Amino acid sequence: MKDKLYKLIDLKSIITxxxxxALIFGWFVNKVSTEQFIPLVTMIMTFYFARNKANTLE
Structure with missing residues (x-):
């Protein structure tokens, strides 16, 4: 359990x-349009989960 918590708190996870x-906040205050929001969040989440899956396979 502690290992999973430590992996969640690593620098890449914090940045992601x-x-x-920040994108969610920008979307709520109308600084980020929906056309920008959806692809960016999708790309970031895909990278995050693909990286986590690759780390568990090693």
Missing amino acids: LSMIF
Whole structure:
């Protein structure tokens, strides 16, 4: 359990999650359009989950 928590708190995870929260905030205050929001969040989440899956396979 501690290993999963430590992996969640690594720098790449923090950067990924902060980027998503920033995009969500920008979308709510109308600084990021829907045309920009959906592809960016999809791309970030795909990278995050693909990286986590690749790490578990090693």
